[in-house]
Structures are given as structure tokens and as C-alpha cells.
Amino acid sequence: MEAILNDYLEKIDKYLKPLPASERVDIVREIKSEMTQLALEGGLSPEQILERLGNPKELAGAYLGEALVKNNGFGLRRFATAVAFYSLTGLSVMFVLPFTGVLAVSLMLCGIIAPLAGIIQMAGYLLGFDTPFVVVQLGSYLAAPPIAFVYSIAMGILLFMLGRGCWQLTLKLWRSIRERRLRSTGRDKGVQ
Amino acid sequence: MNIEDWKSQIKRGTLELCILLMIDRRAWYGYEIISELESTPSLSVKESTVYPLLRRLLKEELLSSFWQESAEGLPPRKYYSITEKGREYLAAMTAEWDKLLVSIDSIKNGKEGSYGSDIK
Numbered sequence: 001m002e003a004i005l006n007d008y009l010e011k012i013d014k015y016l017k018p019l020p021a022s023e024r025v026d027i028v029r030e031i032k033s034e035m036t037q038l039a040l041e042g043g044l045s046p047e048q049i050l051e052r053l054g055n056p057k058e059l060a061g062a063y064l065g066e067a068l069v070k071n072n073g074f075g076l077r078r079f080a081t082a083v084a085f086y087s088l089t090g091l092s093v094m095f096v097l098p099f100t101g102v103l104a105v106s107l108m109l110c111g112i113i114a115p116l117a118g119i120i121q122m123a124g125y126l127l128g129f130d131t132p133f134v135v136v137q138l139g140s141y142l143a144a145p146p147i148a149f150v151y152s153i154a155m156g157i158l159l160f161m162l163g164r165g166c167w168q169l170t171l172k173l174w175r176s177i178r179e180r181r182l183r184s185t186g187r188d189k190g191v192q
Numbered sequence: 193m194n195i196e197d198w199k200s201q202i203k204r205g206t207l208e209l210c211i212l213l214m215i216d217r218r219a220w221y222g223y224e225i226i227s228e229l230e231s232t233p234s235l236s237v238k239e240s241t242v243y244p245l246l247r248r249l250l251k252e253e254l255l256s257s258f259w260q261e262s263a264e265g266l267p268p269r270k271y272y273s274i275t276e277k278g279r280e281y282l283a284a285m286t287a288e289w290d291k292l293l294v295s296i297d298s299i300k301n302g303k304e305g306s307y308g309s310d311i312k
């Protein structure tokens with residue numbers, strides 16, 4: 001068999017790593033059989049065969065995708081299959097999306113709570129209340145109320161900006177996924 | 193909307209039915225299935241669609257498979273045949289398909305309400 005065809009099969013085998021070895025061997029064997037038939041019966045050159053089969057990432061991704069549809073359980077193997085599938089199909093951002101989304105909301109929330117706490121402590125200090133539930137502490141350093149107020153405001157602004165940044169990142173990721181989806185639905189139009 | 197997009201959606205939805213219908217008649221191997229589908233005007237498909245689909249049907253135990261040596265010089269082929277479960281599933285699919293065609297037909301011919309009683 002031609003070197004470029006073997007190369008292709010090796011790539012498929014590599015991308016299918018999350019599947020059980022016996023299944024992987026069977027898949028590669030079947031694709032190899034298809035290649036030989038395309039050459040002998042279809043009269044295609046190795047280059048034409050590769051063009052027909054398409055990007056090895058896409059082909060392996062299709063196998064992993066079907067394996068995900070079939071398997072409903074949750075286990076390490078399924079998780080590995082999902083990770084491999086999303087990375088092959090360029091959808092790995094799907095994993096980051098919930099993370100940045102939740103992070104954005106919590107950071108912004110903290111950004112609001114921190115200065116509020118600072119204001120409570122400052123008010124307590126000015127009016128002579130004791131507010132032991134609000135403390136600004138960095139390691140062993142305990143900030144005195146007026147300075148703690150400044151810190152809390154600064155901290156609040158910082159946290160809120162971080163949250164906003166995360167939120168914008170989330171929106172950007174979301175848009176890129178949408179665009180990719182739109183592009184991929186227009187793709188699978190079959191072979192002429 | 194692009195007609196090609198719509199066509200590829202239909203194809204995706206009906207490919208499973210077509211392949212099961214073919215394998216219901218006799219055992220087929222992958223290359224043969226693809227060649228047969230390619231010979232029709234609107235069902236041509238890529239290897240990267242058919243093989244992963246066959247693998248899923250195997251896992252769902254709608255199909256079974258066996259390797260068989262072929263003529264000299266040719267590689268062994270993996271044949272697919274339908275299982276009992278596959279036949280039952282195919283019968284259900286065919287029934288749904290027929291119903292769908294009747295529904296589309298009645299809508300096309302403007303027979304209002306003739307299928308209203310079917311909605312649950």
C-alpha cells in the first residue's frame with residue numbers, strides 16, 4: 001500500500017485513541033479495505049482516494065461522534081471520547097463556555113459585594129458600630145477601616161472588570177461556535 | 193435558505209432508512225453500499241458519513257457484521273447483515289415513513305383537517 005495511504009490510516013488510528021483497541025483495529029481495517037477497492041475497482045489514484053475520504057480528523061471525528069450518540073453512560077472512556085471528538089471537530093470551546101460564563105457572573109457579583117461590604121464597614125466605623133463580619137485581610141495584615149474602604153472599592157472595581165472581561169470572552173466564543181456550525185451545515189453535500 | 197442545505201438535511205435523516213432497506217435484502221459491504229447510493233441522483237454520500245453510521249447501527253445491534261475473504265488480490269471485505277432487532281426497527285421506520293408521505297400528500301393537495309384527528 002502507498003505510503004500516503006498508510007500515513008492516513010495511522011492518523012485515523014491515532015485520532016481514535018479513546019475507542020477500545022479492538023474497535024480501532026476493525027475501523028482501520030475497514031477503511032483500508034475501502035481504499036483498496038477504490039483503487040482496484042474504482043480506478044482512483046492514492047491522491048484521489050485521500051480526497052474522497054476527506055480530512056482524517058473529520059473522518060475520525062465522525063466515528064467518535066456516532067460513538068457519543070450511542071453511548072449514554074458517563075465514564076472515563078466516554079469523557080475521553082467527548083474531549084477527542086470536540087477537539088477534532090474544532091468545538092473544544094464548548095468545554096470552556098460554561099466555565100467562562102459562570103466565572104463572569106460570579107466575578108461581577110463579587111465586584112458588587114466587595115464595595116458594598118466596604119461601605120458597611122466604613123459606615124460602622126464612622127457611626128461607632130462594630131462590624132466584625134467585614135474584614136480586609138491580606139495574609140497577617142489587617143487593614144484599618146478607612147484604608148479598608150479604599151481597598152474594598154478598588155477590589156470591587158477590579159473584580160467587576162474581570163467579570164466583564166469574562167463575559168465578553170463568553171460572547172465571543174459563543175459567536176465563533178455559531179459561525180462554525182453555520183459553516184459546517186453547508187458542507188456535507190455529498191460527493192458528485 | 194439554500195436548497196443544498198435542505199437536501200443535505202433530508203439526506204441525513206433518511207440515510208439510515210435507505211441503508212437498512214438495502215441490507216434487509218441481503219448482506220452488503222461498505223464499498224458496495226456507497227456505490228449503490230452514488231448511482232442514485234439524490235442520495236450520493238461520502239465514506240465519512242456511511243462508515244460511522246454503519247458502526248453505530250452495529251453498536252445498536254440493528255446490524256451484524258462479518259469479514260469475508262474475496263477474490264484473489266482483493267482485500268477481505270466487511271459485510272453487514274440485518275438482525276432481528278433491525279428488522280423490527282426497519283418495519284417501524286417504514287410505517288412512519290409511509291405515514292409521513294401520506295401527510296405531505298394531503299397537505300400538498302390542500303385537504304384540510306383530513307389528518308387533524310391524528311394529532312394527540
